[in-house]
Amino acid sequence: MTETVPRPTLEAVAARAGVSRATVSRVVNGSDGVREPLAERVRRAVEELGYVPNQAARSLVTKRHDAIAVIVAEPETRVFADPFFARQLRGISKELTTHDNQLVLLLTEDRDDHVRVGHYLAGGHVDGALVFSLHIDDPLPELIQRAGLPTVFGGRPDWSGGRGGVVYVDSDNRGGARDAVRHLLGLGRSRIAHITGALDQTSAVDRLDGFRDVMVDADPRLVVEGDFTPAGGEWAMRELLDRCPDLDAVFAANDLTAAGALRVLREHGRRVPDDVAVVGFDDMLPIAEQTEPPLTTVRQDIEEMGRLMARLLLRDLDRTTAADENVGGTPSSVILPTTLIRRASA
Amino acid sequence: MTETVPRPTLEAVAARAGVSRATVSRVVNGSDGVREPLAERVRRAVEELGYVPNQAARSLVTKRHDAIAVIVAEPETRVFADPFFARQLRGISKELTTHDNQLVLLLTEDRDDHVRVGHYLAGGHVDGALVFSLHIDDPLPELIQRAGLPTVFGGRPDWSGGRGGVVYVDSDNRGGARDAVRHLLGLGRSRIAHITGALDQTSAVDRLDGFRDVMVDADPRLVVEGDFTPAGGEWAMRELLDRCPDLDAVFAANDLTAAGALRVLREHGRRVPDDVAVVGFDDMLPIAEQTEPPLTTVRQDIEEMGRLMARLLLRDLDRTTAADENVGGTPSSVILPTTLIRRASA
Numbered sequence: 001m002t003e004t005v006p007r008p009t010l011e012a013v014a015a016r017a018g019v020s021r022a023t024v025s026r027v028v029n030g031s032d033g034v035r036e037p038l039a040e041r042v043r044r045a046v047e048e049l050g051y052v053p054n055q056a057a058r059s060l061v062t063k064r065h066d067a068i069a070v071i072v073a074e075p076e077t078r079v080f081a082d083p084f085f086a087r088q089l090r091g092i093s094k095e096l097t098t099h100d101n102q103l104v105l106l107l108t109e110d111r112d113d114h115v116r117v118g119h120y121l122a123g124g125h126v127d128g129a130l131v132f133s134l135h136i137d138d139p140l141p142e143l144i145q146r147a148g149l150p151t152v153f154g155g156r157p158d159w160s161g162g163r164g165g166v167v168y169v170d171s172d173n174r175g176g177a178r179d180a181v182r183h184l185l186g187l188g189r190s191r192i193a194h195i196t197g198a199l200d201q202t203s204a205v206d207r208l209d210g211f212r213d214v215m216v217d218a219d220p221r222l223v224v225e226g227d228f229t230p231a232g233g234e235w236a237m238r239e240l241l242d243r244c245p246d247l248d249a250v251f252a253a254n255d256l257t258a259a260g261a262l263r264v265l266r267e268h269g270r271r272v273p274d275d276v277a278v279v280g281f282d283d284m285l286p287i288a289e290q291t292e293p294p295l296t297t298v299r300q301d302i303e304e305m306g307r308l309m310a311r312l313l314l315r316d317l318d319r320t321t322a323a324d325e326n327v328g329g330t331p332s333s334v335i336l337p338t339t340l341i342r343r344a345s346a
Numbered sequence: 347m348t349e350t351v352p353r354p355t356l357e358a359v360a361a362r363a364g365v366s367r368a369t370v371s372r373v374v375n376g377s378d379g380v381r382e383p384l385a386e387r388v389r390r391a392v393e394e395l396g397y398v399p400n401q402a403a404r405s406l407v408t409k410r411h412d413a414i415a416v417i418v419a420e421p422e423t424r425v426f427a428d429p430f431f432a433r434q435l436r437g438i439s440k441e442l443t444t445h446d447n448q449l450v451l452l453l454t455e456d457r458d459d460h461v462r463v464g465h466y467l468a469g470g471h472v473d474g475a476l477v478f479s480l481h482i483d484d485p486l487p488e489l490i491q492r493a494g495l496p497t498v499f500g501g502r503p504d505w506s507g508g509r510g511g512v513v514y515v516d517s518d519n520r521g522g523a524r525d526a527v528r529h530l531l532g533l534g535r536s537r538i539a540h541i542t543g544a545l546d547q548t549s550a551v552d553r554l555d556g557f558r559d560v561m562v563d564a565d566p567r568l569v570v571e572g573d574f575t576p577a578g579g580e581w582a583m584r585e586l587l588d589r590c591p592d593l594d595a596v597f598a599a600n601d602l603t604a605a606g607a608l609r610v611l612r613e614h615g616r617r618v619p620d621d622v623a624v625v626g627f628d629d630m631l632p633i634a635e636q637t638e639p640p641l642t643t644v645r646q647d648i649e650e651m652g653r654l655m656a657r658l659l660l661r662d663l664d665r666t667t668a669a670d671e672n673v674g675g676t677p678s679s680v681i682l683p684t685t686l687i688r689r690a691s692a
Contacts, residue, residue, distance in 0.1 A: 025461035067466055076439045086426035089453070093422045097455040102466045105451040109443040115371035120413055120448045125471040
């Protein structure tokens with residue numbers, strides 16, 4: 001399924017037979033409605049490539065369900081309101097579909113529901129789990145561990161050790177934050193504020209650490225906690241203007257936060273970037289290009305993070321279920337680089 | 347689970363014991379970390395109410411997974427781009443969570459993936475399915491039927507008979523469309539155009555039928571096919587202005603389409619409602635209030651549709667798995683009324 005396992009895919013059969021994937025599926029699953037010469041071409045391609053169809057023969061051999069659970073540790077309302085999650089799911093969906101695995105998104109109303117999610121994961125319905133937006137003290141990782149499922153996390157989990165073999169995909173949040181703050185210093189700014197993300201998430205903590213790496217002696221009043229939402233950005237910006245009216249720059253923990261901060265700055269008659277320079281994080285399009293003014297920001301490749309999470313998990317599953325053992329070693333975590341994108345706001 | 351089956355819920359136990367649902371779950375599932383006097387209170391409430399925890403005892407009795415699949419027959423990119431789906435999922439999620447059932451959202455890239463979805467549904471991973479945004483000729487209903495799963499559809503499926511017992515929740519699309527067009531006639535408009543939705547969906551066909559019910563002798567050039575998206579609305583509006591520059595009103599098949607049409611009317615210097623009156627469908631907030639000018643539209647209660655779909659399905663499952671048989675008859679389809687909401691655009 002991955003480059004290390006040359007197992008033929010549905011796509012390969014479709015390409016060889018010169019038909020659509022749907023047609024291959026119909027033939028392979030014994031449905032009616034495919035004309036005989038076409039069906040014959042598909043059967044020949046299946047034989048030539050040695051393709052093993054999903055549920056029928058294959059799951060008997062591999063004991064797989066060909067289904068991967070995705071859990072976003074946020075209420076479903078936030079999953080649909082914050083484009084970050086749609087972006088990450090897009091990468092996951094593309095990768096899983098390429099490998100003919102079903103994406104099973106487990107939605108919840110709040111953290112209390114994670115016990116029920118743990119039950120589902122333990123019930124033998126999926127082969128592995130992709131988990132993102134974890135919060136510190138969330139019971140989910142323990143529930144997943146108890147379910148015994150291979151798991152890849154999006155974003156570094158907060159435990160530092162003890163549990164072996166934790167695999168995650170993350171961006172260089174700390175390095176990206178340092179770049180943002182150094183850029184503001186380079187513009188001659190000195191009263192640089194930081195609106196953090198939700199500090200029960202490692203991404204927010206890492207970005208704050210990056211800010212502090214550069215602003216070693218920062219006035220503590222220049223740091224206000226946000227929550228990665230535009231409303232949080234508005235609230236925090238009001239608080240900052242109240243506390244430190246002389247501030248000349250803001251590094252916001254993500255673009256949604258920056259968008260909220262920009263609205264409040266405009267409301268208060270502060271010109272951006274002339275009076276106050278603003279840098280965000282994510283490069284969430286089209287938002288980052290549509291703010292007034294367009295946003296200078298730290299780009300992370302969110303879709304690629306999702307794709308990589310799925311790829312690492314599928315590789316792990318191939319490794320543990322492959323008949324031969326030469327599929328490669330244990331997958332390890334990946335930290336993706338970030339890039340500063342300059343627009344008008346700083 | 348529903349009002350007809352007084353089976354005690356996790357919530358009831360939590361309320362009785364005066365603790366959170368998470369605490370009840372932990373005690374019931376034998377986790378550590380709950381202080382003894384609290385754990386004792388929970389155990390007493392469980393006993394007094396006769397609460398049967400989920401997976402352990404209960405699924406042995408009922409053979410249930412306490413999980414419901416939701417399939418939106420659209421590419422995942424559209425699921426996240428069109429707020430209609432988030433709204434319907436919100437209703438479903440609330441209802442399923444109240445009954446401690448897991449929402450399992452099966453995402454796909456395109457229609458070819460529906461064969462894989464059919465496999466998952468047939469694999470014994472869920473108790474039932476909620477399916478919406480079906481397109482005519484979609485293989486999904488047949489795949490679900492083959493999987494033998496109780497199913498409730500969102501929106502009337504297109505087959506007129508033959509398959510018994512199809513249950514769906516829909517809005518009165520045809521009646522709502524008639525209201526919209528009659529409202530435009532009442533404003534003295536006579537050259538009324540219609541931008542349809544995607545005509546491979548019954549909701550679009552029904553709204554077009556409602557338009558034709560009132561505009562019996564309409565100039566056929568006044569009907570242009572859209573696809574329920576803002577881009578489709580823009581394209582169709584350009585086409586209409588080109589074909590019939592004398593039009594004085596537009597009924598758009600949904601609010602996103604209307605938003606696109608409004609942009610093109612503004613671009614062409616047509617004043618709304620003075621030159622051209624515009625009515626949408628959905629009352630999708632905040633969009634319908636934020637267009638220029640705010641949109642007169644036909645309101646349907648999308649979240650309630652989702653809630654009802656989930657409720658009908660759970661009731662059906664209770665009926666078929668209940669020990670005693672007096673839980674009520676076969677559920678039947680529900681058609682919800684619509685309401686015309688007047689704002690500035692017509």
